[in-house]
Amino acid sequence: MANNAYQKFYRQFTKKVLDKIVSPQVLGDTQTLENKLKEQDSKPAAICYVIQDDSTSNKVLIDNETEKRSLHSAFSPLKLKELQEDDSFLVLEASKHNASAYYPDKLIRLVEYLLRHSDEDVLFVPVTILWGRAPENQDSWYKALMADAWTKPTGIKQALNITLYGRENYIEFHQAISLRALINTALEVAPNFAPAHYVVTELNKSFNQYKEAILGPDISDRRNVINKLLTSEVIKEAVLTESIHKKISVQQAENLAKKYLDEIVSDFSYSTLRFAEIALTKLWTQLYDGIQVHNFEVVRELAKDYEIVYTPCHRSHIDYLLLSYVIYKRGLMVPHIAAGINLNMPVVGQLMRGAGAYFIRRSFSGNALYTAVFKEYVHSLLSRNTPLEYFVEGGRSRTGLLLPAKKGMLAMTIQSHLRGNSKPIAFIPTYFGYEKLLEGSSYIKELGGQKKQSESLFGLLKSMQKIEKVFGMVHVNFGEPVFLKEILDKNQVPSHVGLEEDLPNSVKLAVNEVADGILENINKAAVINPVNLLATILLNAPTYELAERDVLLRLEQFKNLLKHHKYDERMQITALSNHEIIQYAIKLKQVEFIEHDNERWLKVCNQQEALLKYFSNNILHTLILPALVAYILTAQTEPAIEKISLDELLNTALQLYPELQKTYFLKWKINEISTEIQHILAFYEAEKLIQVVEQSITIHQTDDTLRLLKTFAHLYTVNLTT
Numbered sequence: 069m070a071n072n073a074y075q076k077f078y079r080q081f082t083k084k085v086l087d088k089i090v091s092p093q094v095l096g097d098t099q100t101l102e103n104k105l106k107e108q109d110s111k112p113a114a115i116c117y118v119i120q121d122d123s124t125s126n127k128v129l130i131d132n133e134t135e136k137r138s139l140h141s142a143f144s145p146l147k148l149k150e151l152q153e154d155d156s157f158l159v160l161e162a163s164k165h166n167a168s169a170y171y172p173d174k175l176i177r178l179v180e181y182l183l184r185h186s187d188e189d190v191l192f193v194p195v196t197i198l199w200g201r202a203p204e205n206q207d208s209w210y211k212a213l214m215a216d217a218w219t220k221p222t223g224i225k226q227a228l229n230i231t232l233y234g235r236e237n238y239i240e241f242h243q244a245i246s247l248r249a250l251i252n253t254a255l256e257v258a259p260n261f262a263p264a265h266y267v268v269t270e271l272n273k274s275f276n277q278y279k280e281a282i283l284g285p286d287i288s289d290r291r292n293v294i295n296k297l298l299t300s301e302v303i304k305e306a307v308l309t310e311s312i313h314k315k316i317s318v319q320q321a322e323n324l325a326k327k328y329l330d331e332i333v334s335d336f337s338y339s340t341l342r343f344a345e346i347a348l349t350k351l352w353t354q355l356y357d358g359i360q361v362h363n364f365e366v367v368r369e370l371a372k373d374y375e376i377v378y379t380p381c382h383r384s385h386i387d388y389l390l391l392s393y394v395i396y397k398r399g400l401m402v403p404h405i406a407a408g409i410n411l412n413m414p415v416v417g418q419l420m421r422g423a424g425a426y427f428i429r430r431s432f433s434g435n436a437l438y439t440a441v442f443k444e445y446v447h448s449l450l451s452r453n454t455p456l457e458y459f460v461e462g463g464r465s466r467t468g469l470l471l472p473a474k475k476g477m478l479a480m481t482i483q484s485h486l487r488g489n490s491k492p493i494a495f496i497p498t499y500f501g502y503e504k505l506l507e508g509s510s511y512i513k514e515l516g517g518q519k520k521q522s523e524s525l526f527g528l529l530k531s532m533q534k535i536e537k538v539f540g541m542v543h544v545n546f547g548e549p550v551f552l553k554e555i556l557d558k559n560q561v562p563s564h565v566g567l568e569e570d571l572p573n574s575v576k577l578a579v580n581e582v583a584d585g586i587l588e589n590i591n592k593a594a595v596i597n598p599v600n601l602l603a604t605i606l607l608n609a610p611t612y613e614l615a616e617r618d619v620l621l622r623l624e625q626f627k628n629l630l631k632h633h634k635y636d637e638r639m640q641i642t643a644l645s646n647h648e649i650i651q652y653a654i655k656l657k658q659v660e661f662i663e664h665d666n667e668r669w670l671k672v673c674n675q676q677e678a679l680l681k682y683f684s685n686n687i688l689h690t691l692i693l694p695a696l697v698a699y700i701l702t703a704q705t706e707p708a709i710e711k712i713s714l715d716e717l718l719n720t721a722l723q724l725y726p727e728l729q730k731t732y733f734l735k736w737k738i739n740e741i742s743t744e745i746q747h748i749l750a751f752y753e754a755e756k757l758i759q760v761v762e763q764s765i766t767i768h769q770t771d772d773t774l775r776l777l778k779t780f781a782h783l784y785t786v787n788l789t790t
Contacts, residue, residue, distance in 0.1 A: 591735065711767070
């Protein structure tokens with residue numbers, strides 16, 4: 069009794085302290101859980117919150133959050149018809165006071181009770197809580213070094229956590245799990261073990277999956293990773309083969325393999341990660357007006373059950389940093405990134421390794437040992453369920469259009485998966501929408517014919533001098549996932565594929581389909597921002613200038629088209645008004661006002677044409693099909709023909725579409741084009757540009773109508789010639 073009174077007093081004291089200094093961040097959507105638990109009011113089920121380690125401060129924080137959300141209080145008694153526990157917590161860690169050395173006494177009591185009472189149940193709600201890992205600013209380098217990792221904090225460390233991370237800790241309530249369902253499964257799959265054994269094993273496995281999604285796998289140090297890989301059968305065989313073919317000793321071949329691994333392997337460090345988070349927060353604040361993130365919740369839902377492979381477009385060196393930053397700030401583990409060996413520069417390279425980068429040569433065909441070493445390292449990452457990231461385009465796009473896929477990393481990923489030991493894979497296509505590029509000046513020179521500059525520490529530092537300038541907003545839009553299993557099944561790929569150099573045709577087909585799906589889904593996630601929208605309009609005007617009233621009119625017409633014929637539901641369209649769009653681009657020094665015939669005109673600033681063309685190309689795929697239709701329609705006006713049959717238009721479009729689809733990675737299959745063109749014609753008719761009567765299309769022959777149709781058509785014709 070005295071002990072219970074002391075615990076209650078200590079808990080209340082802890083609550084008062086934490087209420088003043090701690091504001092936990094709850095990630096994810098708790099509404100589904102709240103609704104499910106409320107449904108239990110009419111059902112015989114008790115609620116129990118499950119945590120891995122015993123900690124009064126963690127329990128108090130969880131109880132506070134249950135109160136805020138009107139959930140069953142964590143410190144209230146857990147009541148069944150003939151059993152009552154003091155509170156509604158289950159700590160998986162067996163304490164020294166337990167009768168069992170392996171399982172919590174409370175769990176054993178609950179299991180035995182449910183085995184005797186078939187009409188009752190207990191719903192377990194696992195709760196993850198970490199300190200110093202919340203998606204909020206960490207403004208201290210020391211705090212970054214002390215934040216949570218995989219190891220359980222000591223009492224002193226937990227006291228430091230509370231002191232250092234009052235507003236920087238993370239809580240996530242996971243989906244409720246039926247204890248009865250766990251017991252029933254245990255009796256079926258593990259009849260020789262006590263049900264409590266199965267329950268603890270499954271719950272700990274789930275917690276490790278939750279934690280892995282947030283912190284990444286529990287990896288050992290770099291030296292141990294390299295030594296372990298050197299002892300793998302694959303690399304030992306490759307070393308022996310290298311020794312025979314190159315006529316060198318086995319020791320020499322092994323040293324070469326070790327040299328390759330030293331060149332490739334990351335040096336992941338939680339401290340580096342948190343150091344980078346602080347530095348990047350300061351950088352982004354100075355560099356951008358803000359970072360807008362779209363559709364991330366889909367990734368969060370997949371992270372527990374899937375091996376996540378991020379496959380973004382590649383438009384800037386900032387891409388590497390930006391994606392990792394966005395993922396980390398939203399409570400998931402940053403991916404290990406395949407970085408070109410050219411980025412392994414002094415200082416920068418080591419920092420990148422610490423944040424999870426591993427380095428890859430541009431080409432290693434013909435080098436069998438390097439190939440074997442690199443593939444085995446990728447396989448080790450997948451086997452540990454480490455999230456990965458690489459750019460399927462290979463290098464950065466210099467035009468703003470997506471580049472054709474370079475499929476080497478995709479093929480290695482899929483081949484590794486088919487060797488076994490990894491979760492099902494979900495590829496996450498990701499779109500970056502910039503309004504100004506950090507390396508914009510070098511792009512202009514390269515587009516003007518200057519030789520591409522190789523990366524160097526000096527060049528990087530030179531670029532960083534520009535951070536005082538304004539770079540607008542940046543958007544990160546997570547696209548529709550590409551699920552590998554669906555594509556493997558569709559192509560009837562064998563369940564196991566070995567390490568043979570020449571992949572089976574079914575695997576090659578799957579690689580191609582995954583690559584196409586990724587590029588198509590990146591384009592589905594396009595962001596129509598003020599810059600690329602205005603650039604599209606001005607660059608389609610003579611001498612890149614228009615009267616302000618015409619710009620406002622075109623902005624409205626283009627926005628109406630994009631909303632009426634929306635390329636995809638994931639696509640984002642700027643919410644700024646037409647006047648605000650113009651002022652925004654002027655602020656970024658990309659366009660300017662001029663006086664022309666006593667009227668205010670808008671023109672592209674000097675030397676900005678190439679970059680604005682780049683940004684216009686980012687969204688060209690969303691407009692290219694309407695542009696094709698306008699091109700076919702306006703082509704009929706040259707010989708003064710005012711009508712065209714619907715069949716003739718469709719047949720012409722179907723002939724031209726395959727090349728268009730290949731160039732712009734368009735999402736529509738050939739049998740879907742007729743329906744899409746009907747939607748486009750409906751828009752043109754609503755805008756009074758054409759009239760459709762039965763199977764005949766009449767083009768209104770007014771100057772304004774033809775001018776607008778030719779504006780749309782120009783998007784198609786100008787890109788046919790470039």
